[in-house]
Amino acid sequence: MNNLLFDFISKYISLTEEEKSAIISLDLFRSVKKGTILLEEGQRTKNSYFVLKGCIRTYYVIDSEEKTTAFYTEMEALTPPCVVSKTPSEYYVSCIEDSILLVSNSDMEAEVNSKFPKFDIMCRMLSEELLAKERIDFDEFKTSSPEQRYLNLLQKRPDLIQRVPQHQLASYLGIQPQSLSRLRARILEKKS
Amino acid sequence: MNNLLFDFISKYISLTEEEKSAIISLDLFRSVKKGTILLEEGQRTKNSYFVLKGCIRTYYVIDSEEKTTAFYTEMEALTPPCVVSKTPSEYYVSCIEDSILLVSNSDMEAEVNSKFPKFDIMCRMLSEELLAKERIDFDEFKTSSPEQRYLNLLQKRPDLIQRVPQHQLASYLGIQPQSLSRLRARILEKKS
DNA sequence: ACATCTCGTTCACTAAAGTTAAGAAAGACG
DNA sequence: CGTCTTTCTTAACTTTAGTGAACGAGATGT
Numbered sequence: 001m002n003n004l005l006f007d008f009i010s011k012y013i014s015l016t017e018e019e020k021s022a023i024i025s026l027d028l029f030r031s032v033k034k035g036t037i038l039l040e041e042g043q044r045t046k047n048s049y050f051v052l053k054g055c056i057r058t059y060y061v062i063d064s065e066e067k068t069t070a071f072y073t074e075m076e077a078l079t080p081p082c083v084v085s086k087t088p089s090e091y092y093v094s095c096i097e098d099s100i101l102l103v104s105n106s107d108m109e110a111e112v113n114s115k116f117p118k119f120d121i122m123c124r125m126l127s128e129e130l131l132a133k134e135r136i137d138f139d140e141f142k143t144s145s146p147e148q149r150y151l152n153l154l155q156k157r158p159d160l161i162q163r164v165p166q167h168q169l170a171s172y173l174g175i176q177p178q179s180l181s182r183l184r185a186r187i188l189e190k191k192s
Numbered sequence: 193m194n195n196l197l198f199d200f201i202s203k204y205i206s207l208t209e210e211e212k213s214a215i216i217s218l219d220l221f222r223s224v225k226k227g228t229i230l231l232e233e234g235q236r237t238k239n240s241y242f243v244l245k246g247c248i249r250t251y252y253v254i255d256s257e258e259k260t261t262a263f264y265t266e267m268e269a270l271t272p273p274c275v276v277s278k279t280p281s282e283y284y285v286s287c288i289e290d291s292i293l294l295v296s297n298s299d300m301e302a303e304v305n306s307k308f309p310k311f312d313i314m315c316r317m318l319s320e321e322l323l324a325k326e327r328i329d330f331d332e333f334k335t336s337s338p339e340q341r342y343l344n345l346l347q348k349r350p351d352l353i354q355r356v357p358q359h360q361l362a363s364y365l366g367i368q369p370q371s372l373s374r375l376r377a378r379i380l381e382k383k384s
Numbered sequence: 385a386c387a388t389c390t391c392g393t394t395c396a397c398t399a400a401a402g403t404t405a406a407g408a409a410a411g412a413c414g
Numbered sequence: 415c416g417t418c419t420t421t422c423t424t425a426a427c428t429t430t431a432g433t434g435a436a437c438g439a440g441a442t443g444t
Contacts (some may be wrong), residue, residue: 062335069331073385081324082369090328124316131323132273136282138330139261142366144256145432146401166422174334179401180424337402338431358392371431375395376428390443393441395435402429 001100004052008075012122019116026112028102032095038092039080046105048079054099055163059171060091068168071096071160077126097163102122146175147183193221193292196244200267202317204314211308218304220294224287231272231285238297240271246291247355251363252283263288263352269318289355338367339375 002024011098015023023066029052032038039045049056051072058078059068069091073189083106093100113119141149150173154161157165161169167177177181194216207215215284221244224230241248243264243309250270251315259284274281275298287293300332305311318354333341342365346353353361359369367375 038207058331058375060331060335067335069334070327079320079324081328084320084324091331115213117312120309120316123320127316127319127323128271128276131319131326132271132276134323134326134330135262137271138326138333139252139283141330141333142261142363143259145253165420167420171334176402177422178403178424182401185423197394206387359390366433369392370394370433374431385443385444387444389440391440392438394437398435399430399432402433403427403430404425405427406423406425408421408423410419412415412419414417 001052004075005102006051009122010176012119012125013120019118022116026104026108028049028104030101030103031143032099032101034095035093036095038095039089039091041090041092041187042047042088044082044086044088045080046083046085046107046110048077048092048104048158050077050102050104051075052102053116054095054097054101056095056099056101057168058093058165059168066168069172071164071168073157073159077130078081088158096168098142107151142172146173147187148179149184151187193244196267197242197294201314202313204317205310207310209230211310214304214308215368218296218300220296222293222295224291224293226287226290228287229284230287231283233282233284234280236274236278236280237272238275238299240269240275240286240296240298240301242269242294242296243267243296244292246287246289248285248287248291248293249356250283250285251360258360259363261364263356263364265349265351269322283380288357288360333366338365338371339379341365342372342375343379 001022005017005023006015006020007172038049038056039047049072051074053074055071055073056078057068057072058180060079061067067135070078078093079089080089109119113123140152144152148153153169153173164172166180170177170180171179194212197215198212224246227248230248231239241264243266245266247263247265248270249260249264250262250272251258253259262270270285272281272283272285297323301315305315319340332344336344345361345365356364358372362369362372367370
């Protein structure tokens with residue numbers, strides 16, 4: 001697990017052995033069972049999550065319906081907006097597979113960053129990269145139909161379609177579960 | 193103009209007079225005429241933009257149709273994804289009002305940041321904040337209908353509806369211009 | 385002043401998504 | 415093993431968005 005993390009970090013900065021052991025000594029890894037709710041609406045938190053294995057999702061409850069808006073799988077990081085804005089969370093975060101997560105909190109990050117300014121650089125690079133990715137995803141979403149979005153997902157994250165329940169996928173695609181079923185039937189029809 | 197910029201920066205870090213004059217000496221301000229294309233599809237650039245006055249938009253050309261995905265107005269910053277990924281741009285950036293922009297390039301930023309590490313911190317805070325904002329916008333988009341998105345925009349950025357052409361607004365809302373017209377008529381009907 | 389072009393709106397029609405309801409299939413649990 | 419629940423699918427119907435075409439208003443250019 002440590003190696004997975006260090007391989008990831010090495011894409012941005014290089015670490016000395018001393019820095020590596022400083023990270024290990026923080027004891028950040030957590031095993032989390034499927035179904036665990038990591039963050040609830042209205043709750044305040046300083047925690048960020050990095051998925052080493054498994055999958056977590058973010059969802060809102062609107063009119064007592066769950067609306068899933070994002071999935072985070074292996075080597076993906078989530079810092080909930082409420083951590084940045086220091087306000088109560090607008091959404092839930094839950095674990096949809098047995099997972100191994102790295103859980104860090106912003107106070108601790110600030111401390112580490114002041115000791116190792118390198119980390120600030122890495123955080124900056126990471127969030128710039130994530131912002132660019134998020135914008136492109138958003139743009140693709142805006143400029144395509146539900147059917148195109150599904151086909152696009154099939155290309156880019158085929159694993160998600162296997163490991164995630166359909167009704168969660170549906171709201172991730174911005175549609176109703178029934179529409180997703182129909183849309184998939186339509187696609188199969190076209191192929192034949 | 194300098195004051196607008198320094199007020200903005202002061203939300204993140206505090207600057208000494210020396211640092212301020214270092215920034216001014218970089219001579220970053222540009223007056224840009226309405227209609228100017230700042231970035232074209234396929235082009236490589238290292239430029240980021242900060243809008244002091246006016247409005248710029250990003251758009252794709254898909255099937256020879258313009259698809260507008262974002263607007264940036266006063267005190268908003270745009271670093272195109274292609275600057276981060278160092279690849280040719282996937283979209284166009286154009287100026288839709290006579291504007292005053294701050295144009296910086298990533299080489300210069302790197303130089304300034306190494307001289308004043310404070311700036312790295314600010315960039316990090318800024319991109320974390322923007323990422324959080326982008327995620328929330330995306331989530332709202334996913335979880336609402338075109339009509340709700342329009343009403344939402346009316347609440348949050350009423351100025352945009354005034355200053356931006358309808359057909360650009362339409363694709364910003366992820367729909368066709370005709371649908372936006374119809375949708376607006378529908379809303380007016382409901383009110384009466 | 386005239387022709388041209390762009391933009392916004394409207395209309396009729398088609399296609400797709402929302403909604404409500406019902407039933408089948410798969411899982412969870414005692 | 416059967417029961418209960420959740421998940422997925424299908425269907426009928428309603429609502430809304432996409433599409434193609436047409437029109438008028440306003441801007442642009444010569």
